[in-house]
């Protein structure tokens with residue numbers, strides 16, 4: 372069998388204070404009319420950037436939304452057109468990055484992504500968009516942000532809950548790369564290092580949210596994990612997150628966090644290589660370790676608490692089983708419904 376490994380070409384500026392290099396990066400790109408897309412949490416960083424850019428910061432859009440609803444993208448596209456925007460800088464979580472990608476898909480232009488969570492979207496050519504409650508996810512090289520700026524100083528105020536769930540979102544990217552049918556020596560190496568680094572750094576950060584060194588390590592693991600998502604195919608875990616998230620408009624990272632132990636339990640008996648690596652890293656049953664980690668920091672553990680109606684689970688199982696993402700365990704309605712009921 373021949374597997375194809377592609378390394379997506381992103382340029383990464385990494386380091387505390389890296390955000391101050393954004394104006395020079397925009398000079399390098401030769402752009403003049405910049406739209407700043409910003410999550411509510413990153414207003415101060417956007418103000419700082421706008422002041423540094425002066426007249427080049429022609430517009431700001433501050434309402435990116437999780438799961439990238441096309442109605443919100445349409446609003447932002449009107450700003451792109453009205454202001455003759457020729458580049459977008461996104462500062463914030465995966466919702467801001469996703470909106471940047473959706474704009475680039477409609478109006479090709481340079482995208483500088485400045486992530487403030489661990490979603491990893493900034494290094495992937497993946498975009499999920501939601502229209503009328505249905506989330507469609509696609510992959511295209513043109514969606515990958517050209518420049519990524521990782522500045523751990525922008526993550527120091529991330530609360531414990533988001534730190535935990537966003538890091539587990541990253542962990543899920545690495546875990547699924549380990550059992551992906553197109554895993555390669557490179558994706559295995561990235562995924563193994565991502566899991567090891569992340570599981571070491573996360574308890575340190577949760578013990579001291581302002582520990583810059585541990586935050587840097589978490590950001591490095593998110594970068595590695597995002598790169599796994601960029602190169603290897605997603606499986607059942609991401610598919611469940613996308614179908615549930617799009618259908619019930621749920622918080623993305625919370626959903627990943629509560630699903631991961633269940634999907635690990637479901638898949639690991641069918642994925643011996645991934646099981647061996649994860650057992651070596653965790654020193655225990657990987658599903659139990661992740662479940663304990665989430666529970667001990669009061670993370671989300673029940674779909675019903677997120678607001679998913681029990682009677683909606685059957686339709687989710689049927690939709691996923693009708694067109695499953697590639698997955699080591701067979702994806703059939705009955706076992707899937709059991710998994711969902713356990714998570715509910």
Ligand SMILES: NC(=O)C1=CN([C@@H]2O[C@H](COP(=O)(O)OP(=O)(O)OC[C@H]3O[C@@H](n4cnc5c(N)ncnc54)[C@H](O)[C@@H]3O)[C@@H](O)[C@H]2O)C=CC1
Pocket residue numbers: 410411412413436437438439463464465466467469487488489490491492493495496497498499525526527528529530533537540600623624
């Ligand atoms: N295409 C891809 O490769 C990927 C896409 N995604 C997408 O990204 C979105 C989820 O992104 P997330 O980052 O989980 O959440 P998010 O972008 O929705 O942010 C969640 C909340 O956290 C706040 N926030 C962000 N950074 C913060 C910080 N440093 N301190 C305090 N608050 C902060 C935001 O303002 C928001 O209220 C979903 O739409 C998901 O589908 C997620 C992973 C990969």
Ligand SMILES: O=C(O)/C=C\C(=O)CC(=O)O
Pocket residue numbers: 438439469492497498499500508540600609612613
């Ligand atoms: O589920 C994830 O973390 C990875 C991919 C997506 O979320 C797709 C997207 O909404 O951009």
